[in-house]
Amino acid sequence: MTADESLAHLRGRLALTGQRVSRAVAERAAREPGRIADPYRGLYIDDDLANALLTSAPRGPLPGDPAERARLAAVEEAADRAERAGARIRLRSLAGEFGLTALDTDILLTALIPDLDARFERLYGYLHDDVAARRATIGLALELNGRDPADGAARSRFSGTAPLRAGRLLEVEDTQRPFLTRVLRVPDRITAYLLGDDQPGAELAPFARPSTRPAAEAPGTVRALARRVAALLTAAPCALHLHGNDTAGESALAAMGRPALLVGLPALLTQPRAAALAEEAVREARLTGAGMVVGPVQGDISPEAGRVLTVLMSAASHLPVVFTGPDDWDSRWCAEPPLSVRVPPLTPAERSALWRAELNGQACTVDLPPDAMDAYRLGAEDIRRAVRTAARYAALDGGPVRPAQLRAGVRATAGARLRRLARRVEPAVDWADLVVDDATRQLLRELATRARHRDRVLGEWAMRPGGGRGRAVCALFAGESGTGKTLAAEVIAADLGLDLYVVNLAGVVDKYIGETEKNLQRVFDEADALNAVLLFDEADALFGKRSEVDDAHDRYANIETAYLLQRMEAFDGIAILTTNLAAHIDPAFTRRLDVRITFSAPDQTQRTVLWERCLRPGLPRDPEVDLARLAQDFPMTGGSIHACAVTAAYRAAGENRAVTMADLLDAIRGEFRKLGRLVLEEDFRNRDSRALTASAFRGGTHAGTHGLG
Structure with a gap:
């Protein structure tokens, strides 16, 4: 019923506009009776017409019709009754929201009528004396609405700062033409709105959508803050920045009784006409009585992004505008910063x-x-x-x-943001795959316990130290290559139900000053949100000791290390550093570590287990293979054992047979040479497993624990 009454009001007002057009046509026909029958009228100007134009007075405004006032009063009285009954009269809502005067509304209807009644295209062509001019011009709009073309106040209604154009309700085309002959057009979205359509225009679809989340879904702490924010925005409209939660803005608007138009800022900035589209989003919110939630606002802001933020910021004088993002507001983003409020983080x-x-x-x-x-510390969206x-x-x-x-x-939701700077490893192992001694296993389980219960201990129990430190769990895995450091990190991730992201040093380290720090910031920020296990393999490359400053290179290298120290303090995720050179790690990082675990090479018993694990049950194996003897005579790390097993498997597959002891011995010899360890050929001539002795290799021995890293 509301839509019918609103449409009836629009039709009534358009009928009045149509009557003005009819009077103008009649007045024109009476003034030029000879030309109305000319089939080529409007296509040429002959001598008689030129002389008439020179001698006649300028055409003035259309005289008023006393009967029109009564008809207008009747239309508006019917609208008053409908509004008192609860109806929404869209033309009136539009005029009230955008501050239109009575003349503005008449101009809008004059420009709109050809889009709703095709007869007026030809009538406008007749009035323009130009068959190609099928829309209203500024001059015709002034004439039909009884205003003198020389009236400065009336002409100002078409300026870029006047409500019709500033609100994007009316477009003035052909601005290179004389002022009075510039064409007026009503955007299709305004026409659709007046006809009852509340769906956003298709041009907004890539970056804006109405919120569908009920206010009751917001967490309790967010709802409490939202009520305070709603009271502030109601009493003193302003732009607001809420950082730390992505639903508080919607909740605040819901508390004000307003729907929310959600604007994805990154998606908006990819559009070719971002600033113009931002103005259209503002118009859409005003049309539907919504507030705007814009975000996330973060990182470096380009000049185009700055213009977009300025457009959105200026809209705060007309409607609630709430910016969201994980960071504090940067004064460089916009000349006039919004009021910035920290939203408390969600509790577990x-x-x-x-x-x-x-x-x-x-x-x-x-x-x-x-x-x-519990492991995923994501925001509500x-x-x-x-x-x-x-x-x-x-x-x-x-x-x-x-x-x-x-x-x-x-x-799929959050992991894609890390893929450029880190390689995802989906854990496919568990504790049974890790061959380590009991002490190392216990330390690893303690690390997993820290990660699993950090929200309770550091949050609910308030055991976190001050200084703005985060809730990170950081560990250092030290030991020589192949002793299982990476595998242990994968086991920890699997135990927590998280993915493992191995930081790509080639993607992070940049030759340009400051870019490495920016890349590291992206890694930490995304890992915070995703709550993945972040693995810095060969960490001494990034976390190395600071040195004396002898030149600019030393200075900037020290800055990178200092930045890492600061960012690790504020990190909220899980980070594991692995290194073969623990002595090269800066001592300041060591102090910030929660757990340090030293991995050493496996002993004989562990090597036997490793050989058994590496030669998988599905691998055909000769019965003469003596894994205990291999473990006894060839001290190797788990990584080397795995490499030997794979090499032997390829050899056997190439000859379509089972893996033999000879295959394994050849693989071991190749592995020793690869590692630069001394190999005496005579010691490998007899490939009978019973003749093997520890003299088959010359090099340092190893002791300790392992996995397959």
């Missing part, structure tokens, strides 16, 4: 409630341990995306949502 209980609410909302079967979601993706994976597999689908959903 609130985050868990969000996970379960989203899973229930998907109406999917769930088979998850109680703490399956990322949780929503992850659950939707997990539900689709579960539907594809034909079963309930399990941890594997949940991990896939999280990875």
Whole structure:
């Protein structure tokens, strides 16, 4: 009923505009009776017409019609009754929201009528004396609405700062033409709105959408802050920046009784006309009575991004505008900064409630341990995306949502942002695959316990030290190559149900000053959100000791190390550093480590287990292969044992037979040469396993523990 009454009001007002056009046509026909029958009228100017133009007075405004006032009063009285009954009259809402005067509304209707009634295209062509001029011009709009073309106040209604154009309700085309002959056009979105369409225009779809999240879904701490923010925005409209949570803005607008238009800033900035599209997004929010939630605002801002932020910031005088992002507001982003408010982080209980609410909302079967979601410290919007993706994976597999689908959903949502700077490893191992002594295993389990319960210990129990330190769990795995450091990191990630991301040093380290720090910041920021296990392999390359400053290179190398020290302090994720050269790590990093584990080479018993693990059950093996003798006579790390097993398997596969002792001995000899260890050929001539002795190699021996790293 509301839509019918709004449309009836629009039709009534357009009918009045149509009557003005009819009077103007009649007046023109009376003034030029000879030309109305000319079939080529408007296509040429003859001598008689030129003389008439020179001798006649300028055409003035259309005289008023006393009866029109009564008809207008009747139309508006009907609209008053409809509004008192609760109807929404869209033309009136538009005029009120954008501050249109009565003349502005008449101009808008004059420009709009050809889009709704094709007859007026030809009538406008007649009035313009130009068959190609089928839209209203500024001069015609002034004439039809009873204003003198020389009236400065009336002409100012077409300026770029006047409500019609500043609000993008009216476009003035052909600006190179004389002022009075410039063409007026009403954007299609305004026409659709007046006809009852509340769907955003297609040009906004890539970066903007209405919020569909009920206010009740927000966590308790966020709702409490949202109520205070809503009171502030209601009392004193201003631009607001909420950092630390991606749902607080929607909750604040919901508390004000307003819908939210969500604007993805990164997606908007990829559009060719970003600033103009930002103005269209502002117009859309004003049309629908919504507030705007814009974000995330972060990182370096380009000049174009600065212009977009300025457009959005200026909209705060008309509607609530809330910026969101993980960072504090940078004064370089915009000349006039918004009011910046820190949103408290979600508690584990609130985050868990969000996970379960989203899973229930998907109406999917769930088979998850109680703490399956605790490992993922995502924001509310990322949780929503992850659950939707997990539900689709579960539907594809034909079963309930399990941890594997949940991990896939999280990875699809947040993991892509890390892929340029880090390589993802999906853990496929567990504690049984790790061959280490009991002391090392205990330290590794303590590390996993720290990671699993850090929110409770550092958050709920307030055991975190001051100084703005994060909730990171950092460990250093030291030991020679092949002793299982990387495998241990993968086991930790698997135990926590997380992915392992190995930082790509080639992608992080940059020859240009300052770029390495920026890349590292991206790595840490994304790892914070994803809550993945971040692995810095060969960490001494980044975390090396600071040196005396002899030249500019030393100075900037020290700056990189200092930045890492600061960023590690504020890190909230899980980081594991591995190195073969623990003595080269800066002592300041050592102090910041939660756990330090030294990996040494396996002893004989562990080497036997490693040989058994590396020669997989599916691998055909000659019965004469003596793994105990290999373990006794050839002290090697787990990595070397694995390499020998693979080499022997390839040799056997090439000859389509089982792996023999000779294959393994040849592989060991090749491995020793690769490692630069002395090999005496006579010691390998007799390949009978019973003749093997420890003299088969010359080189340092190893002792300790292992995995397959």
